[in-house]
Amino acid sequence: MGSNANTQEANAHLTTPTRLTGSEIVWATLVGEGVTDVFGYPGGAILPVYDALRKFPIHHTLVRHEQGAAHMADGYARASGKVGVAIATSGPGATNLVTGIATAMLDSIPMVCITGNVSSKVLGTDAFQEVDITGITLPVTKHNFLISRTEEIAPALRQAFQIARSGRPGPVLVDITKDAQQGKAIFDFATAKPRAYRPHPMLNVEQHGLESAVELIRNAKRPIILAGHGVTESGAMEQVRTLAERTQIPVALTLLGLGAFPASHPLNLGMMGMHGEAWVNHAIQEADLLIACGMRFDDRVTGTLASYATKAKKIHIEVDPAEINKNVKVDVALVGDLREVLEELLPRIGGRDGSAWLKTIEASKGASAVRDIKNLPDDGHLYAAHVVHDLWRITEGEAVVVTDVGQHQMWEAQYFHHEKPRSLITSGGLGTMGFALPAAIGAKTACPEKEVWVIAGDGGFQMTAAELSTIVQEKLKINIAIINNGYLGMVRQWQEFFYERNYESTPLVSPDFVKLADAHGISGRAVRTRAEVESAVHEARTAPGAFLINFLVEKEDSVYPMIPAGSALHEMIRRPDHDPLLESPEDL
Template sequence: MAEKKSGAQIVWESLLREGVEVVFGLPGGATLPIYDALAKYEYPIRHVLVTHEQGAAHMADGYGRATGRVGVCMATSGPGATNLTTGLATAYMDSSPVVAITGQVPTSLLGRDGFQEADIHGVTMTITKHNYLVTDVRALAQVIKEAFYIARTGRPGPVLIDICKDVQQAETEYVYPDEVNLPGYRPTLTAADPDAISRAAHLLNLAERPIILAGHGVIIANAEDELIHLAEKAHIPVATSLLGIGAIPQTHPLSIGWGGMHGEAFTNYALQESDVMLVVGARLDDRLTGAFSTFAPKARIIHLDLDPAELGKNLRIDIPLVGDAKLTLRELIPLVEPNQHTSWMEQIAEWKRDTDRRDLLAQETDDLVPPFIVRQLWHLTDGGNCIVVTDVGQHQMWEAQYFLHVKRRGLFTSGGLGTMGFALPAAIGVQLGRPNETVWVIAGDGGFQMTMGELSTVAKEGLPLKIAIFNNGYLGMVRQWQDVFYNKRYASTALYNPDFVKIADAYGIPATRVTDRAGVATAIRQAQAHNGPFLIDFRVEPFTNVYPMVAPGKSNADMIRRPLPAEVEEE
């Protein structure tokens, strides 16, 4: 007969069985038994105390993205649980493996609106891959087993387990199950249908202007090698989505940047003019496609995804492929013929030269514009040999445009949900998952302040994050939209900022301020030389806009471009 254990012990012992090394959380009334068991039995799991539960969810998300293993966060009932929701929705949109454990009021109080009761099971139903409410300690081990299995398999995603307080205290015989019993869950773990693959190959072989659009799914499936092999064999240029950045080194001759509303203009032209498009592991969301009806009008589209619900969701697909990206590409490679698309590549190069002519960095100005900082950072990290975690807004777009990512799993950002406040806590998770790598946080002054309290976590855990704030005194991207679409009426976008150097100092984190181009390299070197966290407050030119820009509901063919220098002079 197995030994009896409390629900609280079962939580930790099951986490150990799942290989969990770190848990991000903040204790409260409804999780006291779980935390007490951690102290009493000294389980070898690092608990990272956060400042706010939203941070815990972003940290688990960052850890999950950086390692491919499940990130775990923990919160108490009621407000603790509801504080997790932004992080869970972020992880869900970007397919990140997370298990969230929440305490709940005792079963006898369920539904009675007692102190700190919130129906987090109901609340998170549509922002998690699956969720559980555990009211019987005998079900707990099975639920944890299933939650981890669901979170990491197929299309990864967050799973929440809500555990009543009395369940944590009750005892049962503990046996960790070897298998899950989920008759309704059979994730796609195989290659796509062979007939469909050969039809896809046929289409690619006939194409004159083929293009691959690589998304986050390539990275999640670890299919980068297969993707590059396919592209090289058939000589097909590779564009990516924002979250697909890193699927192919951006210095590769076939890499043609990333597309979308603020993607590279030459990338958008290539996507629009292609005649056959192979989409791999991308959701084709509106930020990438522009108006759905106008996207890539000449292209026959082959869409490979392991989630059947993504096929045909937004666009009409000519050949849907339901399959694992790595296994399916392996089957596809032998069927595509070696090819040369020289004139097509030359056309794309011509569009690229036009993009280069309009480059902000090609213009004669001494302003401290954010792209200049991004480029400097890239050079000073030996050509991008570091991990970057960005927040959401203008700086996020500039980082994606000017930092050439060569490292795999080297960029983490909130793409789908667009969660401001993501960068700092997510980077904490990333750094703990990849302790031997340098992690740079790039955030705007608006988003940074949303989760700035996690500087305490950075300092407490002694994490050597390098934090760059692109401080323009505005909610910059919103200000830009007001610029372009609302006749420069800057409603509520100017910020009242604290002194970020003093803020860092208050946490014992060294920091410096940079106000001109001359100071950029020095500050970055200073941050790199410091053995610990370091913050740089870059006071950037406040009215610089991100180009290109596609107006909402418009076609990617109708991008608003940065004027050529000659056109500026004429004005």
């Protein structure tokens, strides 16, 4: 896919075949693939590779835990569209990568992980720090390689990059034995090129499928476009927008779709699913046509399948044939790269009057459009939604926001309005707590010119807080907003709703995050009232280095609306009426 291609032209000098060590071949191949930054942690079985690093124009970020390396490579890829690269040693180094690899797998992120392994002659003997990492990562990688011969390194790595970035992107792991790193072989970047990319043989965009789609769109009275992560991955933002504008069909977004269609666009309905706005989910349930673009009908967006959009015909445009009819039976499947399919489809589609349906949806917003707070009087309470809303307003929506997983993630999705793709980086499929801080390091490394904000809960932040040192060592300007409610908030919310408020193991004692930041040499301050939010955000933005704000928010606030797991999409738990959280008209 074009958007995932690292540039190769600048490295034409690599075409001269040279005799190199396996370790040098690793770096030379990375340079050839256009890699400029890697994230890793050295150790015995990868030491030869580290020994050769200084000869190559690649910046290495030393992480504090290999999980961080994988999330950084992931965040780097999400922010830039390029392939992220993580490096670890054998054994525990390799297993520590696994959560990060699975995170990338579930969200289709192009990533290459390189691990060292023990020498080939002791493979399988339980040698020191030996682990079968290709076996362990088999179900969470798109593909992996076990390389035990020096001459196999370059072809395997090049194929890994091709696999990672092609079709539906994903992580690839290349495990290289120590003797292969130490051996010598002729390195020739050009002849190590991977065999021709083979598109999935079940890709299928047939004439009659396109015609059926056109027919369904023409006859639909209540159509909705469902836009997912595939819009960004495929680079189909313009095509989706053209489709929506020409046909006047409103667009609902998945969590990972946020930013792929501008939040301010009149046809943008907002986020669908478990914590989507009421009118979005109601509209989906009332729709007579769903045009699913690069999304996979995940259980978090469908609710119970038996009652999902029963009145709607479904068109599914998707690059992965295994996703067709997996969760939701569709009427027309256009299996191919989203941008290419839409480019075939658009010339056949004419203008359409969608005003009646848009008016119906607008009317259904009614009271529910008066969402939680945006401008609550400063009465001593600080709500997370305040913080997110103000962050959005003050940064004028220009920041790249990297969230962790939980309540704050959903509030971010609801209150930070993303106009551009790759401006929200979040773990959707796997829901990996601890993702935000390292992923933000990756994002900032990829886009040093951009303002990067971490929004994390007090729980998730502590899972990978050690990476604060990495921020300092790398001198990165990253702003950190901790939404601190003293609970594992989302779990507490489930306990409140579904487990009779039995708050078992969710109250959380945390360190003083400002002092913790200070211990790392990072400035910070605590915020307890809304009146302080603006000045704190301003202070963070103008501080020369990284800055941490500890937002001590209302402890037992919940994310509304919410569809309980296993319920129908329209069966939402709404914010109780007596709750004081209403926004004032001037904030609307």
